[in-house]
Amino acid sequence: MSLDYRTIVPDYLQRGLAPLGPDEWAAIDQTVVRTAQSVLVGRRFISLVGPFGPGVEALPNDVLSGSGGGMLDLLGHQEGETLAIGRRSFLPLPLLYKDFWVHWRDLEASRQLGVPLDVGKAAAAAAATAQAEDRLIFDGEPALNLPGLRTAEGRQTLPMSNWGTMGSAFADVVEGVRVLTQASFTGPYALAVSPRLYADLNRIFDASGVLELEQVEKLARRGVYPTAVLPEPTALLVDSGAQNMDLAVGLDLSTAYVESSNLNHLFRVVESLVLRMRRPGAVCTFEAPARPAARGRT
Template sequence: MEDYLGRAASPLSEELWKRLDEAVVETAKEILTARKFLPLYGPLGPGVQVAPTDSPVREERTENGFTFSPRRPFVEVPQLSEDLWLLWRDLEAAEREGQPADLSSARIAAQALCRREDHMVFYGVKSLGVDGLLTVPGVGKLKRGDWGTGEGAFIDIVAGVSALQQRGRMSRHTLVVSPDLFVQLHHIQQGTGLMEIERVHQLLEGRIFQATVLQPGTALLLCAQPQYMDLLVGQDIRTAYTEQVELNHHLRILETALPRIKYPDAVVVYQPE
């Protein structure tokens, strides 16, 4: 069923493939941020190449016996990948010494792939026509004050929640920030003994995430419900065998995925003053 991955015909043992899969999955769970709050749609299978990116409310028309959806946008589902090498001498030495093979190269490749996915979710891929949470036209925008002192962060986030509610996006709200703003949220509120992040944490019922792919000073508040946005997954993250060159093994970690922001007004982006 997965012959396209080239694993069955590869010279690598089943045990090594098992350990490779474990290393990649462990790394993905540690690194991926967007999948912690975005609903997943799929996996739909590796053969899915295009997907609609419009809102669930759409028009259908029948003319001359043909029914169609005018102006409905479709986007190609991109393939994301990262290559790695396993050196044959390393594998032979590990087997001879009865030790597990060092899979650091697989973990590094998986880390790069996961960052690529997160970057696509937040910033899109302009050359492919893929919009991200920060770049899709129609997102709400609010001025961001000083989040390092006083109640600036709490006041801004309350304003963001209010703005989303006014647009009818009244379900659970999620805050995603760059690492520098995440640190700033840990200042002590004068006279309360509480950190600012504790108040925000309570307001959002714990839905606060920091994303290392975000540029410094970046923050966004969103209503991450499947009717508003999701991450479409065709082929979930897997490792394929590509070739053997000079006895060394060339592998590729890959996936197919597409962020779909069906209602851009379910996102509020904070802009520094």
């Protein structure tokens, strides 16, 4: 996500057709990147690979089998369990995007008055695209058979206690660390939570003088990340090392020119990527108990 407007931009973005100068493109590009970086959560703890190019529509995803430990032998003759590809599939790289308009009068006013171009709409489009990326990472896309962190088959699951009670969140995370470690996923771990659960963590922990969040961060050393794309109440603990998963990028976040209509100019913030999970067991989701069905009136 480091598009440099000073370099030659590929033709497929059609930027040469846009009525923008280098400084105006620079303002849009910098705003898009900075806004997305402030919104994105999944990229903060999942390794990125690529970009492979915008024309790449699918990539292999290998689910690994073989969990035995490394071997120790003086001559290397002792045989052990081999790490192998248990299942290979090809995952599509969907496009994630949001369009925005630059109105011709705004553009002319910026130039005539010598004031910077208003890039607020570009920022809003970048934020929407970033949220779409995180939804793909956490929830997947059933229509494309793409799993997400909290929907993947083979993930670990634990019941969630009431995080509104002091110490319950810490106890749940301790149990999650135990389950993942027992399954040979040794961290460091990241914890992603819905906004209300994050608020619950920001209280003094058991008269210790420190926040419960600080205690949890000692277990989740990759960080604790709130995100609005997770419904309430949702929490998941992840060993996001490259041996377990990565985020494969085709086209990294870019701004393209689409067309002109009624003298106004349509732009698109766009990217393509997919979450590849080699070991779904590296994710532990905390499952809240189902709410009882509401009783009808008699």
